Amino acid sequence: MIVSASPHVRRSLGKKRVMWEVIASLLPAAIFGVWYFGPAATLPQLSASIGGAVIAQGFVERLRHHPVTVMDGAPWVTVVILGMSLPPGLNPLIALAGGAIATGVVKAFITTSTGRSLLNPAMVARVLIVSEFLVPATTFTVDGVSTATPLASGSPPSYLDLFLGMRIGSIGETTAVLLLVGGGYLLWRGIIRWHLPVAYLVGVVATSLLLGRDPFFDLLTGASILTAFFIITDPTTSPATVPGRVGFGFATATIATFIRITTLFPTGEALAVVMGNFATPFIDRVVTNRVYGTRRRAGRASA
Amino acid sequence: MKLVRRHRNVPALEARKEATAGAATEPLSAPDVVAIPLRQHIGETCEPTVRAGDRVRIGDLIGESPAVVSANVHASVSGRVRDVGACPHPLGGDIGAVVIENDGNDEWTDLYVVPDPEGAGSDALRAAIRRAGVSGMAGAGFPAAVKLDPPAGSVIDTVIINAMEGEPYLSADHRTALEHADAVVDGARWIMRIVGAPYTVIAVESDKTDAATALERAAEAAGVSSVLEVRLMPRDYAAGAEKILVQSILGREIPGGGFPHDVGVVSQNVSTAVAISQAIRLGRPLTERVITVAGEGVQRPGNYLVRIGTSFDHVLEQVGTIGDIDRVIMGGPMMGIAQGDLSVPVIKPTTGILALSSTESRRVPEVACIHCAxxxxxxxxxxxxxxxxxxxxxxxxxxxxxxxxxxxxxxxxxxxxxxxxxxxxxxxxxxxxxxxxxxx
Known part of the structure; x- marks a missing residue:
């Protein structure tokens, strides 16, 4: 008989299962991207980034004599998101390097004092890809016609096209409807909670209105929906409390939208998320829940 | 019945009460030998008042302490004291115990009933509770007479009778509230009298409507429905914790390290309320209690009336076990204590005995924290x-x-x-x- 500390029962929703459910929720949008942009322009990129990441994580874990956790799903989530945020037709070697950087460098070495990733690995890789390979990583192709960014295209597509995803953009970011389906699934399963996505979307709308733009257009273009439901909800790099999450989501959205609209840097979301990630440990230390029976907030003197 | 809405993001635990919620309490046959620990409560260990060879009847005092925070212990069978020694304690370690050989005659001691309880003062009523050795029956085991004696100057405006039982598997309190609703209401009346509180709330989980209805009827029959309210609470595991219950019923928070009486509340578990009623009305000491026996390793899960001092082994033998048992727990699976030695006895705060299979306990290796919060x-x-x-x-x-x-x-x-x-x-x-x- 086992004599261990309480509790003696446990919910069946474990980490591995959570990770694979997140991947499943991303699949509809990813499959749409493959269909819309064509397998030739998408499958090599997706598989290269996944392959690079999984091999890199296994390699690093082996080198550091850590248990190899490749199959617990976490690196897969990272690189499916990375792959979906890459432009179709990107040189697969760049995608491979991006995947390897995401898990082999960012996830393994850029960590907080307690060993958790400090930065969202997919987004760091995305930012690095943009800065190192600016031209290929920001050239979006549809039917063989290249343009600089989706926001810079000629005649604006209709709202319906935007909603369905019939527009230029990264492989998995265009189809608002399928991303909402996936995000809704995660909410329904209780894997993510609504505070981060809602704060992010409100932030996008607020910034857009402030700059005198059409908020629907800004919500449906770029990676707003993908970021709101799948990227800033990365648990490791987002704050732990509800007020912390609301502030984080809103601030990230503001920065992201501002960058997208006012600069030539094309993936504002990735840069904004990485910037926000630096604030997460600080937010977690300052924004805590009020503890029952106390008036002040729980002090967290040092970490 | 007033319904309090849930207000917190708490996952619904799998209740796993199907096997026991509908099971009426059955007496379990008394064992040949009982080992009655001299401390079954928070506080001082009792000194034995009997010696090896003494004859005892059910309800005879076998241990008491001069300390204020303590609770008397009594014989739960009639027979001969075999030994005043030690036995393993379900909370860990060994404890002094009186071991009694059961003669099977179930002879009772001469019960001492408070004369004219309706006219008696608080001190006399508390003394009756203390004499009967009543201590908390929900897990912690705080002596009831002490809990009902808040420090001078504290004004108690509400008594809370806790019938929540959020722990999975357990339904002993549910059955007690249903089967002894009159005694629960009576106990609540005595508690109000003793602490001078004008009002009682009996908190029941919203899915136990049968118990809630029985309690409301009992309150009407006793003519106290104007000062005693049955309140349906959200079916959340943590909602029954004393701190959370006080907060959700009265909007008051017990300060850290403080007690319910700091915020004008005295709370007692529903089974303890029954024991208080029996102590005052019948002069009956606490010598037996209802426990839930459940889990996949149990052949006949249910609620059983068990003598204090009965070994877990005897209980499991009576109900039968099946398959590989991963662990045996005293109490519920969330806060209960895993047992390594099944010769431990049932004590006053034993709410249940669970024999869980490994599929039920689902303990798996730890992996790295992902800060999911x-x-x-x-x-x-x-x-x-x-x-x-x-x-x-x-x-x-x-x-x-x-x-x-x-x-x-x-x-x-x-x-x-x-x-x-x-x-x-x-x-x-x-x-x-x-x-x-x-x-x-």
Whole structure:
């Protein structure tokens, strides 16, 4: 008989299962991207980034004599998101390097004092890809016609096209409807909670209105929906409390939208998320829940 | 019945009460030998008042203590004292115990009933409760007479009778509330009298409407429905914890390290209320209690009336066991205590005995924390459990203390939801004991 500390029962929703459910929720949008942009322009990129990441994580874990956790799903989530945020037709070697950087460098070495990733690995890789390979990583192709960014295209597509995803953009970011389906699934399963996505979307709308733009257009273009439901909800790099999450989501959205609209840097979301990630440990230390029976907030003197 | 709405992000635990919620209480045959620990409560251990060879009847005093915080113990069978020695305690370690050989005659002692209880003062009523050795029957085991004697100057305006029983599997309190609703209401009346409170709330989980209805009828029959309210509470595991219950019923928070009487409340568990009624009306000491026996390892799960001092072995033998048993627990699966030695006896705060299979307990290896903060979301008192574990494990328990480590009452919800299977409660407990030991 086992004599261990309480509790003696446990919910069946474990980490591995959570990770694979997140991947499943991303699949509809990813499959749409493959269909819309064509397998030739998408499958090599997706598989290269996944392959690079999984091999890199296994390699690093082996080198550091850590248990190899490749199959617990976490690196897969990272690189499916990375792959979906890459432009179709990107040189697969760049995608491979991006995947390897995401898990082999960012996830393994850029960590907080307690060993958790400090930065969202997919987004760091995305930012690095943009800065190192600016031209290929920001050239979006549809039917063989290249343009600089989706926001810079000629005649604006209709709202319906935007909603369905019939527009230029990264492989998995265009189809608002399928991303909402996936995000809704995660909410329904209780894997993510609504505070981060809602704060992010409100932030996008607020910034857009402030700059005198059409908020629907800004919500449906770029990676707003993908970021709101799948990227800033990365648990490791987002704050732990509800007020912390609301502030984080809103601030990230503001920065992201501002960058997208006012600069030539094309993936504002990735840069904004990485910037926000630096604030997460600080937010977690300052924004805590009020503890029952106390008036002040729980002090967290040092970490 | 007034319904309080749920207000917190608490996952619905699998209740697993199907096998026992409908099972009427049955008496379990008394064993040939009982070992009755001299401490079954929070407080001082009793001194034995009998010697080997003495004859005892049910209800005879066998241990008492001059200390204020203590509770008398009584014989639960009639027969001969074999030994005044020790037995393993279900809370760990060994404890002085009176071992009695049962003669099977079930002879009762001469019960002493308070003369004219309706006219008696608080002190006389408390003395009757103390004489009967009533202590909390929900797990902690605080002596009832002490709990009903709040410090001078505290004004108690509400009595809360806790019939929540949020722990999975357990339904002993549910059955007691249903089958002894009159005694529950009577106990509540005595408690109000003793502490001078004008009002009682009996808190029942919203899915136990049968018990709630029975209690309301009993209140009407006793003519106290104007001062005694049955309130339906959300079916949340943590909602029955004393701190949370006081907060959701009255909107008051018990300060850290404080007591319910600090905020004008006295609370008692529903089975304890029945024991109080029996102590005052019948002069009957606490010598038996209802426990739930359940789990996949149990052949005939149900609720059984068991003599105090009956070994877990005897209980499991009577109900039958099947298959591989992963662990045997005293109490519920969230806060109960795993037992290594099944010769431990049933004591006053034993709410149940669970024999769980490995598929039920689902204990799996720990993996790295991903900071999902589910532990933060479910903590009923607003702690950051992952942070406490981080700092305790990195050797800084004092940082955890500054973040309210000692406010944690180890409900186990953080541990239950953790997708990385981190033993949060175990680590938090070790942090607490590291600090306590360093101050000794």
């Amino acid at each position: 589910w532990c933060v979301e479910v903590c009923p008192i607003g702690l950051m459990p992952f942070f406490l574990v981080d700092v305790i494990r990195s050797g800084e328990p004092l940082t955890a203390e500054a973040s309210h480590l000692f406010d944690c009452f180890e409900c186990g919800l953080c541990d239950y939801v953790c997708p990385s299977n981190i033993p949060l409660v175990e680590v938090i407990r070790s942090g607490k004991s590291t600090i306590s030991e360093s101050r000794r």
